[in-house]
Amino acid sequence: MTKVRILLIVLMLGFVTGLSWADKLYYLRHRPVQGRVVGGELYIDPERLSDYFEPAELRRIHTLKDRVTVDNASAGELGPGGLVPVLSVAKRLGFVVRSNDAAGIVDIIPPQALIPNSERKLEHATKLDGSKRQEYQFAAVRMKKVLEKLKPYDDPEFTRRIRTIGKKVADVSPLGGLDWYFLLVDTDVPNAACTGEGFVFVTRGLMEMGVTDDELAGVLGHEVAHGVRRHPFKRLDLMLELNQLIIDFNMVQAKVEAADTTDESKLVGLRAQMGQIQKRARSISHRLENMTEYARKDEEEADVLGMRYAVLAGYTEGGLGSCLEKLQKQMVAKFGEAVLAEDLSHPPVERRLKILEKVRSSWHR
Template identity: 30%
Template sequence: MRRYLKLSVLGLALLGGGALTGCETNQTLGRSQFLLVDDAALEQSALAAWQEQLKTAKISKDPTLNKRIQTVGARIAAASGLGATGWEYVLFDDPQPNAFVIPGKKVGINTGLFKVVKTDDQLAAVIGHETAHVLGKHAAERASQQMAAQGALQVATGATKGNVQKAIASYGGLGAQVGILLPYSRKHESEADRIGVDLMAKAGYRPSAAIEVWQNMMAQNSGAPPEFLSTHPSDKTRIKDLQDYIAAKGYK
C-alpha cells in the first residue's frame, strides 16, 4: 500500500469469467463510463484478496480507533444510498497513512492514517472518499481500462495472450500508463474527492475537513513523485480543487 489514499487494485487481475458490459451513464458522476466488466464480476476475486489480507496483515484491536471508524463508516454508508448493511471496516496496524476500498464494500484503514486524521470530520472525509469510489464504479472502470490497454497492445504487436505482459514491457507499456491509465486514475481520485465531500455533508459532517486532511497529508509527504507520473493528483492540486468545490457548493 502506498502513502496516498488510493483505489485498491486487489484482485483486479483475476477477472476470468467477468460479465461483459459496455458504455453506460453513471448518474452520480454525471458522465458515461466505459465498462467491460461490472462490479459484481470483480467481487469474487476481490473478496478472496481481502480474506488473504485479513490472514496475513496485522489487525489493530485498538478499541477507540475501531469504534471511531465503525461509527463514522455507518453514517457515511447510510448517506451513500448504497445501504447501511454489508459494509466491513477493518483497522490495519500499519504506520503508513493510508486507506483503501475494494469491491464488496470492504474498507481498510491503517492506524498510520490517524497521524493526519485528528477529528471525526476528517475521518469522514477519508471514508467518504473511499465510499465514493464504490458509487463511481471506479474499480470496474479501472479494470476495463487496463483490459482495453493490454488488448490494444496485444493486437498492435501480434502478441499471444501468454506473451502480452512481455509485449507491454517491450513495446511502450510506460507510454500506455502515462498516456491512458494514470490520467484516468487521477480523474477517479478527483471525482471521489468531490463525491466524498457531498457524502460528508449528507451525513452531517463538516465538508471543509477534507481540505484539512490534505493539508496534513502534504505536511507528511516528502519525495512524492511528479504529478504526471502519479496515479493521484498532487496534494496542492487536491487542496485547491476541494476549496473550489466546497465554495461552489456553499459548504462550510
C-alpha cells in the first residue's frame, strides 16, 4: 500500500511530456462530437442526437430497426448497438463535412453557417443562471484571487472595447446565455486568461500593443473557448479522481486484509474490484504523464474554436493569428530568439499559426 501511494504521488508530480493524441477532432456547432469512427463514418448513441441537432432537424430524423432516415430517405445503416451514422445524417440534412487531415479536424457545418455573416440573423442564447452552476462560482473565486494580485486598471476606452467585443464573441458560443465578465488588469505583460466559464481578464500590456478589434476578438474568442471547454478545470478534475482512487483503494485493501481466505466467492469479488481500481489507476497515470501534451492540445482547440466564435460575431478570421505574430515579435525584441523555443504548456506559435491557416483554408474550399 505504501508503494502504491508513493507511485501515485510521483505520478502527481511528474507532469512530463508523453505520447501525443492521434484521433481527429470532430466538431458540430462548436461542440466536439464524441463517438466511434468505423470506415470513415462517425457513429454516436441515438440519445446523443439532441446534443447536436436542433428540434426542427430532429423531427426529420427517424431511427428504424436497422437504419436511420432523414425526410423518409435512407441515411445509412445503424452501427453496432444501434449507433447512428452522424456524418451521413448530417449530409442528408444539408450539412457540409470538411476534413482537414493536416490539422486533424473534421468540421460538420450546418447550412446556416454557410450564409455570409452580413445575411445571418443570430439567435439569442437561452439564459443560464450562473448562481446555479458550480464551475461558474469557482471561476468567480479564481478571478477574485487574480484581482488580489493584479489590480483593475482604469481606462474607459480599453474597458469599453474589451466588454463590447467580449460580449459579442461570448454570445455566439454555447455558453452565450451566461453573464460573462471581461476585466482589464494592470500589468505591462501582454496577456489574457480565462479563470473558468464566464470570467476573462485582459492585461493593460496587451491593449497597449495597439491590438485591432479583429485581433482582440480573436484573443477573447480563444479565452471564451477555454471556458466553454472547461480547460481551466481539467487538472482539478484529475486530482479529484486521483483522491477518490486512493480512498477506494484503501477500502478494498482493508477488505482484502480482513477477508476469509477460504471463502473463494468473496475473494473473486475482491479481485474484480481491485482489477477495476488498477484499470482506473492506469487511466489516471496515462493522463498525468501526458498532462503537458494535453495542455498544448487544449490551446490548439481554443485557437480553432475561438476563431469560429470571432467570425460568427462578425470579425475577420485572421485576428488571432495576427495578434500571435505581434506577441511573438515583441517577445523576441525584448528577450531574444530563445523565446521561440517550445513553452511547457503552449504549442509553438508557428505551429498554432499553421493550424489556423489550415482551418481557414478548409472554410474556403
